[in-house]
Amino acid sequence: MTIKREPKTWDCYALYVESSDYEDCYFENKNQITLYGWKNIYYIKTDKEYIKPKKATRKSSYNGEIITEHFQRKYGFSLSEGNFFQLFYGAQETGWDEKVKERRKSWFLPWKMWKHRYHHLLNLDGTLFMDVTKLNGWEYKNEQPKNIYLFNDFDGEEIYATVTMEERMWTRGDGLFQWLKYFYNKKVSTDLDLEFSSEIGRRKGSWKGGTVGHGIELKPNETPTEAFKRYCNENELQYIGKLDDIEAQKWYQLMLNEKERRYQESKQRDTNVEVKGDLVWCTL
Numbered sequence: 336m337t338i339k340r341e342p343k344t345w346d347c348y349a350l351y352v353e354s355s356d357y358e359d360c361y362f363e364n365k366n367q368i369t370l371y372g373w374k375n376i377y378y379i380k381t382d383k384e385y386i387k388p389k390k391a392t393r394k395s396s397y398n399g400e401i402i403t404e405h406f407q408r409k410y411g412f413s414l415s416e417g418n419f420f421q422l423f424y425g426a427q428e429t430g431w432d433e434k435v436k437e438r439r440k441s442w443f444l445p446w447k448m449w450k451h452r453y454h455h456l457l458n459l460d461g462t463l464f465m466d467v468t469k470l471n472g473w474e475y476k477n478e479q480p481k482n483i484y485l486f487n488d489f490d491g492e493e494i495y496a497t498v499t500m501e502e503r504m505w506t507r508g509d510g511l512f513q514w515l516k517y518f519y520n521k522k523v524s525t526d527l528d529l530e531f532s533s534e535i536g537r538r539k540g541s542w543k544g545g546t547v548g549h550g551i552e553l554k555p556n557e558t559p560t561e562a563f564k565r566y567c568n569e570n571e572l573q574y575i576g577k578l579d580d581i582e583a584q585k586w587y588q589l590m591l592n593e594k595e596r597r598y599q600e601s602k603q604r605d606t607n608v609e610v611k612g613d614l615v616w617c618t619l
Contacts, residue, residue, distance in 0.1 A: 339378040347371045351411020351423050354386040371413070386410070389426040391435045406435055418447030446512040449505035449522060457500040459559055461525070472501070476528075477591070484563055487573040488535045495532040495578075497590065498559055500525065526550045527562055532590060535572070 349371040355364060366386050368379040388405040395402050409423040425438025456464045456472060458480050465475055482498045505522040508515030530548040539545025553562045560577060567574040 336382055337380045339380075340375050341378075343371060343374055343376050345415075346417060347413060347415045349411065349413035351409055351413065352386060353409040353427075354384070354388045354407055356388050356405050356407040369411075389435055409439075418444045420444060443509075445510040446508060446515060448509040448512075449507060450509045450513065450516075452504045452506055452521075453502075455502045457502055457525070459500060461500070482559055482563075483578045484560075485575040485578065486567055487575065488539075489537065489571040492533070493575070494535055495590070496563065497530040497532075498563060499528045500553075500559060501528060502526070525553045527553060527559055527566075529563075529566070536570075 349369065352366055352368045354366055364384050366381045366384060368377075368381070370377040370379070386408055388407055390403065390405055392401055392403050394400070406426045407428065408425055409427045410425070411423050413421045413423075415421070420442050422440045423438065424440075426435050427437060427439065453466065453468045454472060455466055455468075456475060456479050458464045459482060464479055467475060476499060479499050484496045484498060486494060486496065488494055502523065502525045504524075506513070506516035507519035507521075528548070528550050531546065534540070534545030534547055536545040551562060551566050553559075554565075557565075564574050566572070
């Protein structure tokens with residue numbers, strides 16, 4: 336029996352024993368007991384194989400040959416992030432074989448959950464613009480008050496950011512445990528939604544691509560302009576200024592027109608379509 340220890344890097348407590356699958360596991364023909372403790376993870380490799388993998392056969396679709404595969408078995412439990420519980424009681428990751436069922440159950444613990452209560456689109460002064468809790472908030476983004484900022488990316492390219500505000504709230508407990516909201520402080524997040532006129536960041540132009548938009552959380556008593564300036568300072572961007580209302584409206588309309596143009600181009604997909612009577616002619 337051999338024991339290996341390493342520091343734990345994420346919030347998980349677990350105890351389970353697992354078999355090899357005779358292919359990918361480094362403890363081939365043996366079993367391993369894994370223990371996620373308070374600070375460390377312990378891997379205990381046994382000297383003998385007490386639990387064997389699940390064996391299954393299938394016929395190859397290529398030549399009809401009978402193929403034998405082995406699926407790892409696992410028995411035990413894990414608790415991740417304090418609210419996600421898993422019970423393992425047999426074959427795992429069965430993949431292609433529908434006859435071999437994966438033996439695992441998973442639950443979110445309702446007394447640990449945070450239930451989403453509302454989603455508000457805000458005016459730039461923090462007052463309510465629209466409650467979209469039961470709606471698709473993106474459908475109302477064009478109507479929502481917004482700021483448009485001009486900044487330089489790390490390489491000096493001038494880019495515009497369209498900024499709107501929104502707020503979400505959660506309370507503790509779900510299902511039969513929603514009464515816990517009376518004993519825990521609610522969670523409220525006020526965010527800026529950022530949408531850029533072009534890719535930003537050091538990956539722009541590469542196959543991975545740069546960032547075209549995301550959100551940041553406002554700090555207490557922070558205005559949208561202060562939050563965006565902070566964002567620029569933290570991400571190698573040079574803040575230039577905010578467009579006034581008239582300039583902002585003109586620019587936003589231009590951006591919407593450009594989005595519509597790109598959308599139509601993507602639908603076209605470089606294919607010219609011509610309808611002649613009941614026939615459709617496509618020129619590639």
